[in-house]
Amino acid sequence: MEQYAIKGGKALEGEVTIAGAKNAALGILAAAVMTDDECIIENVPDVSDTRTLLKAIENIGATVKYIDKHTVSICGGSIVSDGNLCVDDEYIRKIRASYYLLGALLGKYKYSQVALPGGCDIGSRPIDQHIKGFEALGAKVSMVNGGKITAKADRLIGNHIYLDVVSVGATINIMMAAALGEGKTTIENAAKEPHIVDVANFLNTMGANIKGAGTDVIRVRGVSRLHGAEYSIIPDQIEAGTFMTMAVATRGNILIKNVIPKHLEAISSKLSEIGATVIEYDDSVRVMADGVLKPTQIKTLPYPGFPTDMQAQMAATLALSEGTSIITESIFENRFRYVAELIRMGADIRVEGNSAIIKGVPKFSGANVQASDLRAGAALVIAALAAEGISIIDDIKYIKRGYEDFDEKIRAVGGEIEIVDTEKDIQKFKLRVG
Ligand code: UD1
Numbered sequence: 001m002e003q004y005a006i007k008g009g010k011a012l013e014g015e016v017t018i019a020g021a022k023n024a025a026l027g028i029l030a031a032a033v034m035t036d037d038e039c040i041i042e043n044v045p046d047v048s049d050t051r052t053l054l055k056a057i058e059n060i061g062a063t064v065k066y067i068d069k070h071t072v073s074i075c076g077g078s079i080v081s082d083g084n085l086c087v088d089d090e091y092i093r094k095i096r097a098s099y100y101l102l103g104a105l106l107g108k109y110k111y112s113q114v115a116l117p118g119g120c121d122i123g124s125r126p127i128d129q130h131i132k133g134f135e136a137l138g139a140k141v142s143m144v145n146g147g148k149i150t151a152k153a154d155r156l157i158g159n160h161i162y163l164d165v166v167s168v169g170a171t172i173n174i175m176m177a178a179a180l181g182e183g184k185t186t187i188e189n190a191a192k193e194p195h196i197v198d199v200a201n202f203l204n205t206m207g208a209n210i211k212g213a214g215t216d217v218i219r220v221r222g223v224s225r226l227h228g229a230e231y232s233i234i235p236d237q238i239e240a241g242t243f244m245t246m247a248v249a250t251r252g253n254i255l256i257k258n259v260i261p262k263h264l265e266a267i268s269s270k271l272s273e274i275g276a277t278v279i280e281y282d283d284s285v286r287v288m289a290d291g292v293l294k295p296t297q298i299k300t301l302p303y304p305g306f307p308t309d310m311q312a313q314m315a316a317t318l319a320l321s322e323g324t325s326i327i328t329e330s331i332f333e334n335r336f337r338y339v340a341e342l343i344r345m346g347a348d349i350r351v352e353g354n355s356a357i358i359k360g361v362p363k364f365s366g367a368n369v370q371a372s373d374l375r376a377g378a379a380l381v382i383a384a385l386a387a388e389g390i391s392i393i394d395d396i397k398y399i400k401r402g403y404e405d406f407d408e409k410i411r412a413v414g415g416e417i418e419i420v421d422t423e424k425d426i427q428k429f430k431l432r433v434g
């Protein structure tokens with residue numbers, strides 16, 4: 001089983017280029033099957049979640065071709081829909097974003113059946129708001145054997161939908177189904193994340209009529225068909241944020257290229273508050289820190305608040321500040337499982353309900369730790385890079401779901417990290433790094 005071997009204790013310096021946004025890609029790749037024409041999607045991050053979704057898209061009959069590492073051609077015209085289209089294979093249950101195929105196929109064929117979503121185990125993640133939205137458009141939604149959801153409609157008719165919780169997934173899913181519905185749909189209390197805007201822009205490039213994405217009211221006027229499009233995905237806000245915190249935790253200096261600084265504001269302002277320097281350019285940010293970091297308080301919130309997907313990386317950073325910080329997780333339960341692993345590296349963190357009370361320590365020491373989900377894994381990598389000595393991180397399959405060439409990018413900024421597979425590899429790494 002692959003692991004990361006990391007020798008920490010070095011300030012990371014250099015440049016890194018951020019890939020396309022994983023969460024935007026998952027919505028956009030699913031939306032691409034909503035036309036029978038070819039769509040060419042650029043800046044697709046080469047991570048296991050996008051590869052998994054593309055496999056599932058191929059398995060329902062769409063034609064998927066990689067033009068290069070980051071450009072994919074998808075043609076939904078070869079899907080045979082006989083009213084029985086079912087998305088269920090070894091791939092789809094691995095990722096939660098499989099639910100985007102529910103909305104996309106429901107919009108196009110007025111029928112979809114998709115195996116229940118998987119994904120990182122970060123607490124109970126219901127999909128009641130997705131279902132509420134589909135039902136408001138006139139679909140009948142039912143659960144069938146084997147944990148599959150079926151959504152079916154004679155016609156999808158526009159409606160007024162108020163989301164009881166701000167949900168990224170439900171907003172995108174309802175937007176997709178309504179795009180090929182009849183009449184006007186209004187989604188109120190919609191999520192405003194940058195990738196919602198990106199999926200809406202892509203659908204509009206395909207001929208949809210969606211207004212207001214990025215605000216809390218989205219208006220969709222249904223169209224009868226969508227056409228092919230070429231589209232380039234926005235940069236990944238969370239990958240960028242991860243390298244930003246990595247620069248700070250290691251007291252380094254990294255130029256993070258191919259970003260939209262506006263999308264990073266919540267992260268930049270917290271890092272500045274704790275004593276780092278963040279310089280924004282048009283499409284890059286430089287993040288540096290030296291000396292003592294100050295503590296702070298953070299509460300995760302829907303965009304433009306502080307992202308839950310940056311909570312663990314920020315905790316690893318604050319655990320090396322001077323003083324006590326509090327992080328409150330308000331989006332997901334069960335998102336503090338990395339805490340036990342950080343404690344093994346010397347962190348002083350106590351979890352109380354949905355808050356983590358973090359007492360800064362001067363340093364971490366290397367340890368053998370285990371990634372419990374994607375962002376928890378990223379936090380452990382950051383901690384290991386800042387720690388004195390060698391760490392071994394298990395279960396890096398979670399990290400590979402969302403970070404493209406993570407080890408390579410970290411080496412490019414001077415980090416000592418290698419993928420190891422056996423005890424012999426670990427010994428070799430230890431000999432090499434001394
Ligand atoms: C997406 C992101 C994930 C990120 C999360 C919050 C993708 C593929 N994943 O996940 O990385 O952490 O947004 O920014 O884009 N909820 C309900 N009912 C629903 C749907 C959601 O109660 O029908 C709740 C969830 O349990 C959670 C909150 O709403 O407490 C937000 O979830 P949501 O925004 O839907 O997250 P995802 O789309 O799953």
